[in-house]
Amino acid sequence: MTEKLKSCSKSVAGSDNFQKLSELSASFPADKYTDMLAESNVQLGMELLFKKHDKSRDYQDYFNTAFTATITGRQIGEAIRKAPLLLLLILMIFAVGGCSSAESVLRPDDVLLSARVAPFTSVPMYRSYFGVDQPLPEKEAEKIMRNFIRVDMYWDLRLEKKWDNQGSTKFYYSPYLIVIPPKEEVVYAGGHRGVNLHTVGAALPHEVLENVLKDNKDYNWAKMSEERFGYVLHARSFEQGSTSLAFLKNINSDITPTFKIYFIYYDPLAKQGWVRPIKAL
Known part of the structure; x- marks a missing residue:
């Protein structure tokens, strides 16, 4: 070869x-x-x-x-x-x-926030809110209704931010809201039963506590679930724009209770966010 x-x-x-x-x-x-x-x-x-x-x-x-x-x-x-x-x-x-x-990071001044503490003004509104359908006489239902108040919270992007976002598909995470009622003046009565717009709890995720509220000294936020001094609402989406909780007032008081409300936006990917108080009207 x-x-x-x-x-x-x-x-x-x-x-x-x-x-x-x-x-x-x-x-x-x-x-x-x-x-x-x-x-x-x-x-x-x-x-x-x-x-x-x-x-x-x-x-x-x-x-x-x-x-x-x-x-x-x-x-x-x-x-x-x-x-x-x-x-x-x-x-x-x-x-x-x-x-x-x-560019799509949401900053505190990009969001308009407001809240309102108000009584129920009609029996149909009260029944719709709580999903009540008992056959009570109108006057009896109205008497019960007067003992309840609702805390309505609203958020929306500023017009300038909406204009900047036109034609884009920018995504914003669903916010957290904390409602802190005055002690011994109200009792939690539930959320809006007609539409399931949020989840309600007594604690925030650990990463929110660590990355957002760590330097906020208004409360001992880590103790909130233990001491039960506040209610945490997690909206289903940012576009939801509003949520609400109801409370039963002390029947011996005619004074409208004062609530402290906080709005939290948190980006779980960037591990950063911010908190803003909301002054209730």
Whole structure:
């Protein structure tokens, strides 16, 4: 086999086709020559090169493999040369994404906040709020209704922020609201039964306490669930825009109780947020 390969190599090396191919390869830089081979029909070239050497068929596969390896090497080389460009493109995409994320951050002054503490002004309103359907006489229902008050809370983006957001798909996380009633003046009576707009609890997530309320000294927020001094509402969405809680007043007092209300916005991905008090009207 070794003698046969030497004989074939000498025969091929002495052929005119091989001499022309050698001269041509010497006149081109390596990368251009590789490109030329890759873009030509290698199989056809080999057939022409070996058509006078029938006995060299066993070795044609060897040369085909060599040319294939050359082409594969060129493709890998191109991929390596293009890698920095691809990396740069990826970095640009992340940079643009980072800018978009920064622009969509919600700041405290981007949100309009308000709250109202008010009595129920009609029996139908009272019944709708609590889902009450007992067949009480109108006067009896009105007498019961007067002992309840509602705390309505509202939030919305400022007009300037809405204008900046037009045509965009910016997403804002659902806020938390804390309602702190005056001690011994009211008893929690529930939320709006007609629409399930929020969840009510007595504690905030640990990451909100750590990243938002850590420096707020108004209350010992970590003790809220233990001491039960406030109610936490988590809205279903930011677009919801409002929520409400109801309380039963002390029947021996005609004074409208004073509530402390806080609005919390928290971004769980950025691990940051802010808190603002809401003054009830």
